[in-house]
Amino acid sequence: MRIRLRDAVAAAAALFAPFAVALALVPVRADVSHTNVALVLVVVVVAVSALGNRYAGALAALSAAAWFDFFHTVPYETLHIEQRSDVETALLLLVVGLAVSQLAARARLLGGVAVADAGHLARLHETARFARFSTSPDDVAAHVRQELVELLGLRACRFERGSLLGHPARLEQDGSVTVPDWVWDLDRQGWPEGEIELRATSGGHYEGRFMMTPVPGAPVPPLEARLVAVTLAAQAAVPLDAPAPVGSGG
Template sequence: MSGYRIRDLVVLVAALVVPFLVALALVPFRADLSSTNEALILVVAVVAVGAAGTRAAGVVAALSAAAWFDFFLTRPYGQFTISDGADIETAVLLLIVGLVVGQLAVRTRRLEVATVTDAGHLARLEETSRLAEDGPPEEVVEHVRRELIGLLELRGCRFEYGTLLGHLPRLEHDGSLWLRLGDRITEYAEWPEGETELRVIGGGHYYGRYLLDPRPGPLPPEQARLVAVALAGQAGSALSSSAGLDRQG
C-alpha cells in the first residue's frame, strides 16, 4: 500500500473517531453549554479533519459529528433519538454546516497544495533551463536524472544513450503511460513492474532515454508527469545544441 493510501486511510479513521471523542469530552459540560455551542465545537472538529483529508473524510466527519451530537448531547441521552424540536433543528444544521464547511476546508487545502506544487515545478524547470543554456549537455542529462527521481518519487533512474532495446512501457509527451506491442496497446494507471522509459528527443533526433525505476503504486499526479516530460525535453535540447555545434566545428 502506498504512502498516500495509508495517509488517506488514517484520515478516514480520524473522521470517524475525532467527532466521537469531542462529543464524549463535552458530556460533562452538556448541562452548561447550549446545543448551538456544542454543535459549533463539533463543526471545528469537522473542519480540522477536512483540512487534513479528502472529500470523503469530510463527509464522514460531518455524519459522525451529527450522530454523536445526537447520541451524547441531546435528550434522551445515550440513544440515537431526539425529543426536542430545537435539538432536531440544531442536529440537522450541524450536519449541513459540517458537510459544507468540511468540503470547503478540503478545497482550500488542495488549492494550497497545488500552489506550492506549481511553484516547485516551476523552480525545477527554471533551474534546468538555466543549466541547459550554459552547462555541458552531460551535466544537464545528469541534473535531469536527479530531478526525475525526486519529482516522480522513483527508487532510481539511469540514462541510456542512443539505443532502443526491448519494449518498455513509455511515459508519453501528454503524461500518459503506455505499452505498445504490435497492435496491442496497454494504458497504465499504476506503475508497471520493471523499468519505464522516458525518451529524450531534441531537434527531431532521438538521443537516448531515461529508464525510470518506480516504486509500486499509483502514478504521480498528471502535472508531475508533464513536468518530467518537459525536463526530458530540456535534456534533449541541450544534446541537440551540442550536436549542432559539433557538426559546425
C-alpha cells in the first residue's frame, strides 16, 4: 500500500509540479533565458522521478515540455510555437527530461538533487543539442569523449566502434563498476586498474564503447556524475544508430 500511495503522489506531482513552477516563472520570463527555464523544469522532473517511478518521471517530462510551451514561448498561453529556437528548446527539454527521469527512477538515492547540479544539467543539455545538429557521428563521439574526461576526471579516454574485445572492467548503467566474476566495490577499492569500458547503446543496440583510463589514486566521482556519464554515452550512440542517408555508398 505504501508503494501505491507513493506512486499516486508522484503521478499527481508529475501533472501539477511542472505547471506550478512554469506558472511561477511567468513574471520573470522576460529576464530569464528559455534555456534556464528549461533547466529549472528538468530539476522538477528529477525530483518527481526520485519520489515516484520511471512512469511518473516520463509523465513529468511531458508535462514540463507542455507547460514550457504554454507559458514561455510566443504566442503565450497556446500550444503553438513560432520560433525555431523555442521548438528546439522544448524538444531538448523533453529529451533530457525523459533521460534524467529514468536515471533518477533507477537510483532513488539521488533524491531530488542528484542530477540537479547546474553543471551536470548544462552538460546534458549541450550534448543533446550537439548530437541533434551534428552531421558527423564521429564528431559526437569525440565531443562525448571530452565531456567524459572532464566529468570523471580521467587521464585519457578513447572511443571504439565495432565488436567487443577482451574483458575489461565496465561502468554499468546503474553507475556501479563490474570486473569479470564479481561486482567491484568502488567506495572501498576505488577505480580498478587499467581501462574501464562504458558501452554506448541506442534502442538496445550496441554501437561502440568508451575506454576510460582514470588517474591512478584519484577519488571516484559521485554516483550522480557516473550516471550522467552513462547518459552521455547513450547520446553518442544515437547518431551512430541512425540509418545511412539515401544514396550513400556501401
